[in-house]
Amino acid sequence: MTHQSFHDAGRVMSRVEHYLLQARRENTERSVAAAVRHYELEWRGLLPATPQSIAAYLAHYASTQSISTLRVRLAALGRWHREQGFADPTKSDLVRRVLKGIRSEHNTPQKQARPMAFDELARVEQWLLSQVRVEPPATSEAAAARLRAARDRSMLLLGFWRGFRADELTSLRFEHVRIEPDGSMQCFLAASKTDTSASGRSFRCPSLPRHCPVAAFRDWQTLSGLQSGPVYRQINRWGVISERGMRATSVIPWLRRLLTKAGADMPDQYSSHSLRRGFANWARTSGWDLKELMDYVGWKDVHAAMRYLEVDAARSDQLFAQSLGTAPDPADAAVVPQAAPPERSPPKRSNVVPLRPRKTSP
Structure with missing residues (x-):
């Protein structure tokens, strides 16, 4: 291969790298970098990670981090492993089951931004x-x-x-x-x-x-x-x-x-x-x-x-009122329990033996 061929190949590779960088969004880059930094510096984990270490990482922050935050960090760590050529430990069955258990125990309503009226x-x-x-x-x-x-x-x-x-x-x-x-x-x-x-x-x-x-x-x-x-x-x-x-x-x-x-x-x-x-x-x-x-x-x-639409409480009340009316139904009135009859003492047993009819000869 001539010197010019090497030069052309180098230019092609530089263009390939340029377009690969363009394919990666800036926000994604920051997300991956933040997740890796948190895993390595805050939790002091080692990369590449194993499914066991990822599961331990999730369990450690289960009670202090929201489910959405854990999911974002998990996705970013998985992307880092794939891009570096390693097996993705975040897709393991162990990690999936641990995340499901965390969601069951620590799940809370997701906070939503206040809509601009x-x-x-x-x-x-x-x-x-x-x-x-x-x-x-x-x-x-x-x-x-x-x-x-x-x-x-x-x-x-x-x-x-x-x-x-x-x-x-x-x-x-x-x-x-x-x-x-x-x-x-x-x-x-x-x-x-x-x-x-x-x-x-x-x-x-x-x-x-x-x-x-x-x-x-x-x-x-x-x-x-x-x-x-x-x-x-x-x-x-x-x-x-x-x-x-x-x-x-x-x-x-x-x-x-x-x-x-x-x-x-x-x-x-x-x-x-x-x-x-x-x-x-x-x-x-x-x-x-x-x-x-x-x-x-x-x-x-x-x-x-x-997820972006809110339930209009006033509209819901209006629809209920149109269908059912606004006056209370008499059938829904509180039922006053009847007073129980006073207990009676059981009847005394009689000492009289009841008479039975005599059998007559045919």
């Missing part, structure tokens, strides 16, 4: 809009606050009306957003959590008469002057916009800080899923059927969709 969304958006319209800013800090309000308003409305997750919001790029002639907006996501084939998907965002995500996006792009790269980025106190996009893990603290500043109640109960859950509940109460909602958001599994 439409009224709350409108109030926070109005507060942000009042800051965006302040001009001209007198100081660099005021200019930075105005920029931040424009970014936050766009991020909040797009996250709600499209039901985007944190990774979808933070991976959006300007060159993948297109404003259509009818005023709507097309957002192309090259990859997302559920897009395992990395084929990408386009999402249409409508232009709305109120609380419009398209108008908010236009305001943010105009004020920022950005035309390419990540749409949502960090902004420092002097109004300098970072070249790098926000991380998905920063969405929860971002939303809670925003709600705290806007005076929302219990901001710590919100998470990055609050926007998605809020839209799902708004759509359901607005008359969308489940198929329409799944198609719009991008859910392929009905069980995944149902």
Whole structure:
């Protein structure tokens, strides 16, 4: 093989490695690294692990870690073993049975993020809009606050009306957003959590008469002057916009800080899923059927969709009242127990022998 052939082969291999790295999502990389760090440093386990050591690891943290946390770490450790060429100990029958026992004994209701109610969304958006319209800013800090309000308003409305997750919001790029002639907006996501084939998907965002995500996006792009790269980025106190996009893990603290500043109640109960859950509940109460909602958001599994929907207690009570009425049924009235008759003493035995008829001769 000539020197040029070696050089070409090296270039091909470097491109192969590049595309292999692109196939691994940043969030997955962090998850695997965190699980390995916890297993090796916190628990002082050895890798590669055996099924027995993985089972002991699970048992050690069974009472202090949630089932969902243990599952995430288990999946990450399994991925590490497969990628390093080792047998996956997390798939063993021993580990499966230990995890089932932990779930039986320590299972608790899964905590769900508080959905963003439409009224709350409108109030926070109005507060942000009042800051965006302040001009001209007198100081660099005021200019930075105005920029931040424009970014936050766009991020909040797009996250709600499209039901985007944190990774979808933070991976959006300007060159993948297109404003259509009818005023709507097309957002192309090259990859997302559920897009395992990395084929990408386009999402249409409508232009709305109120609380419009398209108008908010236009305001943010105009004020920022950005035309390419990540749409949502960090902004420092002097109004300098970072070249790098926000991380998905920063969405929860971002939303809670925003709600705290806007005076929302219990901001710590919100998470990055609050926007998605809020839209799902708004759509359901607005008359969308489940198929329409799944198609719009991008859910392929009905069980995944149902986890985002809350039971409307008032609606349930209304349906019961329509079917059964509101007046109590007389048959359901409490039955007053009848008083037991007084006990009587048993009758005294008689000493009289009863007479029997005599037998007569035929």
